[in-house]
Every structure is written in C-alpha cells, then in structure tokens.
Amino acid sequence: MHLEVRRLSKSYGFTWALKEIDLELRSGDCVALLGPNGAGKTTLLKALCGLLRPTMGEICADGTRLRHGPARLQPAIGLLSPGDHLYDKLTAEENLRLFLALYNRQENRGEIGNALAAAGLSDWSGEYVAAFSSGMKCRLSIAKWLLLEPKLLLVDEPYGVLDGSGVDLLETHLKNVCRSGGIVVTATHHVTRAVALCSRAIVLRRGKVVFDEPKRTPWDSIHRVVGEFMPRGEAWTS
Amino acid sequence: MDFLRQTAWLVWKDLLLELRRRESLLAMFFFGVLLLFIFQFALDLQPERAAEMAPGLVWLALVFCGTLGLMQLFQPERENHCLDALLLSPIDRAAIFLSKVFFNLILMVLLEIVVLPLFWVLFNVGAWDRLPSVFLYGLLGTVGFCVVGTLFSALTLSARGREILLPLLLLPLLIPVVLATIRGMEIMLRAGDFSESLPWMHLLIGFDVIFATAGILVFEWVVES
Numbered sequence: 001m002h003l004e005v006r007r008l009s010k011s012y013g014f015t016w017a018l019k020e021i022d023l024e025l026r027s028g029d030c031v032a033l034l035g036p037n038g039a040g041k042t043t044l045l046k047a048l049c050g051l052l053r054p055t056m057g058e059i060c061a062d063g064t065r066l067r068h069g070p071a072r073l074q075p076a077i078g079l080l081s082p083g084d085h086l087y088d089k090l091t092a093e094e095n096l097r098l099f100l101a102l103y104n105r106q107e108n109r110g111e112i113g114n115a116l117a118a119a120g121l122s123d124w125s126g127e128y129v130a131a132f133s134s135g136m137k138c139r140l141s142i143a144k145w146l147l148l149e150p151k152l153l154l155v156d157e158p159y160g161v162l163d164g165s166g167v168d169l170l171e172t173h174l175k176n177v178c179r180s181g182g183i184v185v186t187a188t189h190h191v192t193r194a195v196a197l198c199s200r201a202i203v204l205r206r207g208k209v210v211f212d213e214p215k216r217t218p219w220d221s222i223h224r225v226v227g228e229f230m231p232r233g234e235a236w237t238s
Numbered sequence: 239m240d241f242l243r244q245t246a247w248l249v250w251k252d253l254l255l256e257l258r259r260r261e262s263l264l265a266m267f268f269f270g271v272l273l274l275f276i277f278q279f280a281l282d283l284q285p286e287r288a289a290e291m292a293p294g295l296v297w298l299a300l301v302f303c304g305t306l307g308l309m310q311l312f313q314p315e316r317e318n319h320c321l322d323a324l325l326l327s328p329i330d331r332a333a334i335f336l337s338k339v340f341f342n343l344i345l346m347v348l349l350e351i352v353v354l355p356l357f358w359v360l361f362n363v364g365a366w367d368r369l370p371s372v373f374l375y376g377l378l379g380t381v382g383f384c385v386v387g388t389l390f391s392a393l394t395l396s397a398r399g400r401e402i403l404l405p406l407l408l409l410p411l412l413i414p415v416v417l418a419t420i421r422g423m424e425i426m427l428r429a430g431d432f433s434e435s436l437p438w439m440h441l442l443i444g445f446d447v448i449f450a451t452a453g454i455l456v457f458e459w460v461v462e463s
Contacts, residue, residue, distance in 0.1 A: 083318065085318060087251065087317075089259055102247060103327055103328060
C-alpha cells in the first residue's frame with residue numbers, strides 16, 4: 001500500500017486543526033505520530049481513515065483518491081481507538097462475529113477463538129463488553145484488527161489503558177502488520193515507547209508537521225524536537 | 239448478496255441489542271397503552287362515532303410512540319463511537335439505513351399488533367372483519383413513518399436538543415402519511431371498500447417509495463457530514 005497526503009487541511013469553524021499536511025507513507029512504514037494535546041494527531045488519523053472530510057487537500061491510496069468514506073478501500077484501513085467501536089451489550093465473540101460479517105469475511109469460530117486467546121480474552125468471550133475494563137476493551141480491539149488484517153492500521157493513544165502484557169501484544173501485532181507490508185501510524189504521547197517501536201517519527205504542532213524523519217541511531221534530533229514542542233511530563237512518559 | 243447479508247447482520251445486531259437493553263419497545267408499548275387509556279377516559283366516545291374517530295386516535299398514539307422509539311434508534315451507535323466503526327467498515331451506507339428502517343418497522347409492527355386490537359376493545363369499535371384491511375393501511379403508513387423517521391433520526395444524531403428538534407422536523411413532513419393513513423383507515427372501517435380508498439393507498443405507496451429512495455441516496459451524506 002502506498003498512501004499520499006497532499007496539502008491536507010481541516011478546520012473546525014475558524015480553528016485550523018490541520019494545515020497543509022504533506023506526507024507519503026509506504027508499505028512497511030511504522031510511524032510514530034507525536035505532538036502535544038491539540039496538535040491535530042487524532043484529526044489526522046480520522047482524515048486518513050475517511051471518518052473526517054478534509055476542508056482542503058486530498059489523500060490518495062495506491063494512486064486512487066480516497067474520497068470520503070470509500071467502501072472499496074476501507075477493508076484495508078483500520079482504526080484502533082482504545083475503548084471505542086465496540087457494542088457494549090454484545091459479547092466479545094458477538095462483536096467479532098459482527099465485524100467479520102460486515103467486512104465480508106467468512107465466519108470461522110476457530111479463528112475468533114484464536115484471536116480472543118491471543119488477546120488474553122478466552123475466558124471472557126461470552127461476556128458483554130460493558131463488563132470489560134478499558135484495557136480489556138483495548139485488547140478486544142486488537143483481537144478485532146488481528147482478524148480483519150487491515151493494510152493501514154491507525155492507532156490512537158493505545159498505551160494509557162494497557163498493562164505490560166497488553167503493550168507486548170499490541171507492539172507484536174503492529175510489528176507483524178508492518179512486516180507483512182502494511183502501514184502503521186501510532187499517535188501517542190509515550191515518546192520513549194514510540195521511538196523504540198517505530199521506523200519513522202512525525203511531530204505535529206498546531207496542525208503543522210514540524211518534524212518528519214526516519215529512525216536513526218543515535219536519534220538526537222527527535223529528542224531535541226520533542227523536548228522543544230512537547231511538555232516534558234507527557235513527552236517522556238514510558 | 240453481500241448487501242443483503244450485511245443488512246441482515248445489522249438488523250440482527252439491533253434486535254439483539256434491543257432484546258438486552260429493553261429501552262425502546264417497552265417504553266413505546268407502555269406509552270401506547272397509556273395513551274389509549276387517557277383517550278378512553280378523556281373522550282366519551284359513543285360506539286357509533288368510534289369508527290369515525292378510531293383511525294385518528296390510533297394514529298396519534300402510534301406517531302407519538304414511534305417518535306419515542308426514534309429517539310433511541312441510533313443510541314447503540316452513539317455509545318463508544320460505534321457509528322464510526324460502521325462507517326469505517328466496507329459496507330454500503332444504504333445497508334445501515336435500511337437495517338435501521340427494518341428494525342424500526344419491526345418495533346412499530348409489534349406495537350401495532352398490541353395497540354390496534356386493544357383500541358378496538360376499549361372503544362367498542364366493532365367491525366372486527368375489517369381490522370386486517372385497516373392494519374394494511376397502518377402498515378403502509380408505518381413504512382413511511384419509519385423511512386422518514388430513520389432519516390431524520392440520523393440527521394439529528396449529533397444535534398443539541400435532538401429530543402426537541404426531531405419531532406419538530408419530523409411531524410410536519412409526516413402530514414401526508416398521517417392524512418392518507420387516517421383517511422384510508424376510515425374508509426375501510428366505514429365502507430370496507432378498497433376502490434374508494436385507492437387514491438390514499440397510491441399516495442402512501444408513492445410517499446414510501448420516494449422517501450425510501452431519497453433516504454438510500456442521501457443517508458451517506460447525512461451520517462458522514
């Protein structure tokens with residue numbers, strides 16, 4: 001998959017959340033999207049997956065302009081937003097079964113069981129999602145995207161709710177997506193983890209890209225930029 | 239086939255959630271029965287005038303109950319941003335619209351199955367043999383109500399004060415449906431003659447088809463903007 005973002009802008013009323021963003025994402029890219037609160041990280045993720053209509057600019061996937069909500073391209077795009085996108089009064093298994101059907105995937109009970117087991121939720125497959133903690137909901141979201149195998153996986157601040165094994169599960173999954181030729185974009189404030197995981201970092205500030213660089217060793221520039229633009233308390237949480 | 243399969247899955251999801259949440263149907267049912275009893279106490283309806291008044295009163299109750307159900311129609315999608323999850327999935331937006339229309343229709347038909355006979359008994363309407371044809375008009379009117387109601391329920395999804403806004407927008411648009419249904423029901427109840435009520439049936443079918451088509455076409459724009 002090859003994703004091109006050209007002069008992407010998004011305004012909410014008179015406030016510009018994104019200003020003329022230019023990006024190119026290629027197969028295998030694992031991108032950390034960093035920036036302080038209000039930098040436009042979540043807005044960019046929502047625009048990339050077609051949930052938000054850009055005010056200006058365009059997004060092209062494999063040379064095709066990504067119109068707002070194109071059903072044809074969407075099996076390839078996933079948004080992992082912890083705690084979101086799950087029906088509370090459906091069980092974990094029913095949620096996965098529903099989304100498999102909506103994504104035109106053949107229902108396979110064994111496959112669902114394996115995904116739940118991988119997410120550490122085997123014992124909870126018959127429980128309503130309403131009874132889940134935030135971390136368990138995040139694990140179920142990971143299980144969902146394990147099953148649906150998107151080519152572009154967008155992750156919105158996943159570290160806040162996961163325990164140690166949950167973080168391992170998530171990072172293993174993200175690495176596997178990239179290894180299989182997919183693209184991962186992770187918006188987070190946990191710079192240390194993001195820098196360790198990703199192959200490229202993009203820093204946003206007030207809707208503009210102020211830093212975009214592939215990973216280096218040593219990577220002094222990212223620490224300098226993050227130190228400059230992000231409050232220290234957020235930037236170095238690990 | 240995929241379209242129908244996905245629509246069926248979404249209807250199954252809504253029915254399962256309603257079965258577990260019991261938010262819409264119970265409220266609609268109790269409100270409907272309550273309204274009938276209020277009408278019974280408030281109006282001293284003579285049996286000879288019952289046939290004349292019955293369609294209007296029944297439909298008033300059904301529209302109020304239905305509006306109550308429409309308020310809750312997208313509630314599961316409002317929680318946990320599940321509407322985003324649906325929009326993110328590769329399903330035709332028309333499948334989401336039609337699934338909600340079908341789900342709403344199922345609730346309304348269940349309600350009518352209870353409310354109509356109850357009204358007949360309470361107001362001593364008689365003419366039980368004409369109840370199926372009256373029900374047919376009720377069904378055509380219900381389809382129109384569900385189609386327009388679903389569209390406006392989605393339109394006011396993120397609006398502030400949607401509980402006020404929804405009936406204000408919806409009820410004026412429903413005037414042709416309410417009028418045609420009531421007139422059709424009344425003719426069937428009075429004369430039992432389909433040919434006399436045919437113009438109202440045509441109006442109802444036309445309304446249903448036009449708004450169902452419009453809903454399918456504009457729903458994508460409504461939910462995504």
